[in-house]
Amino acid sequence: MVLELYLDLLSQPCRAIYIFAKKNGIPFQMQTVDLRKGEHLSDAFAQVNPMMKVPAMKDNDFTLGESVAILLYLTHKYKVPDHWYPQDLQARARVDEYLAWQHTALRRSCLRALWHKVMFPVFLGERVPPETLAATLAELDVNLRVLEDKFLQDKAFLVGPHISLADLVAITELMHVVAALSLKGIPSWLRGTIELRQRWERSSSVRPMRSSSRLRTLLLPTPS
DSSP states (O other): OOOOOOTTTSHHHHHHHHHHHHHHHHOOOOOOGGGGGTTTGGGHHTTTTTTSOEEEEEEEEEEEEEEHHHHHHHHHHOOGGGGGOOHHHHHHHHHHHHOOOOOOOOHHHHHHHHIIIIIIIIOOOOOHHHHHHHHHHHHHHHHHHHHHIIITSSSSSSTSSSHHHHHHHHHHHHHHHHTOOOSSSOOOOHHHHHHHHHHTTTOOOOOOOOOOHHHHHHHSOOOO
């Protein structure tokens, strides 16, 4: 049977899995789970993922939830280029380190920024107190500092000279913030990873790019 991926591409982790599978030519059947219609709460979907969250995966009789677990499963099962999840012990540990950190750090602050900047005021018509938005952007600032100073540093990509799962997971989070804050410029690392997304069906590799400017300067509004 064909691998089934249960996704809603409005979800950042779902997009990471979709891009990874497409880029690496992994055959799969996409099962769209519309979060806005509450399809993730249905009894049918609960048979795939009792936690009722996307993404989820079904490989014959084996089911799996959680985006990082699914990405690692696909990496191990299919023959993908080594740079995604390196065989080198220390390089792989760096990818693992980022994936462990981001879930309760960058992902959390990006989601909060999206909701407080766009979702609540624009789509739900709910006012967000200025002090709440300021605290949210301050938290995002802290995590962007960690992303750049601890992980990216002066490297082409987050863990070295080549793109990895860490970069893919990061870009799907940051693109929501880029859109929400109406940015006019993005750093070269971000451009390099976006290039991968735009060319996922091509066979050519992404060329490493150096970060030429600070992420947080571009991702956060200038104080008035």
